Amino acid sequence: MKSVISTRIINNIHEMKAIRSSWIELERNAQFKSAFNSFDWVSTWAEFYREHIEKLLIFTSWDAEALVCVLPLYISKSNLKTACFIGSYEPTDIETCSEAQDFLIRSSAVDLSEPMSVIQSTMRKEGLTSIRLSNVSPNALILSAVQRGDVPTTFSPVRRRYLVDIPDGAEKLIRKTKRLQNAALRAGMRICQVTTEDDLERVFDALITLNRKRWTSRGYKAIFDAHVFREFHRNIARKLLSKGNLSMLYLEQGSEVIAVNYGIRSNNTVIFYQSGFDEDKKPNVSPGKLLHSAQAQKAREQLLSHYDFMSSSFNETYKQSLASSSEPVYEVEIHKHKLTWVLAKFKVIARNIKRRLVF
Template identity: 25%
Template sequence: MTPGAPQVEILASPRGEALGQLWRELEAKAAEFSFFQSWTWVGCLADERYPDPVLLRANSGGRLLGLALLNRRRGRLCLAESGEPVLDAPFIEHNAPLLAADAGPEVEAALLRAAWQVPGVGQLVLGGVPPHLPRLAGGIAWRWQERPVPLVALGPVRAAGGDYLAGLSANSRYQIRRSARRYAAFGALRLDRAETLPEALEWLEALATLHGETWRARGRPGAFADDFAWRFHQALVARAQPRGELDLLRVTAGERVVGYLYNFRLRGRVYAYQSGLDHVGAGPHGKPGLTCHAMAVERAIAEGAESYDFLAGPDRYKRSLANAEATLVWAELVPRWSARGLVVRLRGAAGRIVGGRPLRALTPASAERPALREGNTRGAGAADQPIAVIIGGPAPRSSDRA
């Protein structure tokens, strides 16, 4: 049953265990949500990440139907982010309000549209969200970037007999098998999962060391260089491991470490978030990233997972290993009749060129929304509004993924 006419409460400065308990209660009633919508992620170091938090709570007939946690910063309201680059260095994806199983798209729309009623807000920031979400919020997109999300839909692999490599291109199979032969010189390849919290924290540190070496060689600090980012991930591992939501993996060849994978898993989905790979010891034919991820995908198949998600980015290795693709959006919305909104509307009417590409109007989400080849995203409803979009604005932060 789809409840109607949800009422949305705007609660300033939600804090403490009560919020976490409320969030977990709704998780238990949700049909689907990503790891990045779970309280494990959303609530990690929450007092630091959300200095000026706002909670939107949707109810109908006394039932809790949806929650959205945002942070207010300099006139911007950010969904599950702070709006401060240092605090948002832990890169969020598959972001959205958390909804009960019987909450229809009108609940999601009501939550997002209520955000415009928060005092002092002139901009709504939706990072790493499904493409339909900004359309539900209304307003006009001042910034908009779509990014591909390569993934492995594991159902078709099982249906074809479970041979993951057989479904890849001939070149990808060759690269993976040649890499395996290279590592076989050091001993048998082995994939292990950190089974205890102390072991997980030890492996996280080893992963961060290899990750940092890789990115410093490329002239960048990497994802763990900042003090807050490192504390966040230590805390996140401590939250996720006891709940069975952490896949911190190590691949070895004999006594030699090939690499570590920092993955999450929730409700049949595996999210490949970060890695630390030994590129120096790989030699000319060793491919530590391909080797580690291929072994992790095969384990996910054996354990009954639904998908192995490489997360956003057009990296070649992701597309080489994937058999499906979704889309995520980074959008900054402004009110239609604000100064910026009028600028966008005028440019759209004039058909000008912005950022080297033409401005275009988007059709309602129900008509255009990209979908997974395997699975789907949450549907859109009658409240959808076409929005104008500036193409070619600044890209979102780099996730420094190796």
């Protein structure tokens, strides 16, 4: 039997903090959830990125006094006509790239027609032309919700997600990197995991240094040099660690950290987020590949379902060579008017034709 629910909209950080306990209780019991719609991720992002936020639009659905569904959106100061999923569409030099953008929801018994109706009426009230999500998986609940509700929506495949399936894909990757593991051992290197706050402070600083060295040597800006991005991740990493959801592995030689893999536990998956390693270190044991293999092994030990390389470009050959499966990642845009929907559909068709011609 479907639940009868009412939907309330959270517009600021104060209102969000007032429902913290209900949100965390929902996370504990939710059938469908991810790290990127958790209270910690959303509230921390809202605190650190507040100067880019015109207004929060966090749709919360309630069954009596129990929170059963959350969709965290915001309106950016740079685009007052579009609402976006939290942690996306910021300036590119500080973009957090929230993955798996979708509802946080207690179970499939929750009727999404009511929150979808409120979302559409809120678009009219706020003068929005659209709602955009930049990173949506094929099995996302929001896709089925807009299709069932006949909501004018465009879907465009924009990236691809590469996955190591557990256990078979992990076993294959571990075998593939066995020679590298042996070379690292002979060189006195060891793979460690961040387990304490002291570990985290030391290894996070090493991640920043190694990431900066790698990218600036290639002529690119280092994303951790941006204060808001760096301090958001320093803060959220502490919270992830306290909840057992940080999977930060590092390669150490003596007391020197020479490579770091920053992963996030999200439901039954570990998602690779950032890395840094010393490319000049000898012998070259392919530290990036070595730590990917170690993350997959950890995921297997924890009986998870995947190690996720995060969404990537369509022609990402490196991650493809390590993965055992992949899926498309969609940009989804919900439109207020059918006319803008039709125009957007033509743009999507043209973009897809261009992509096929290129590839």
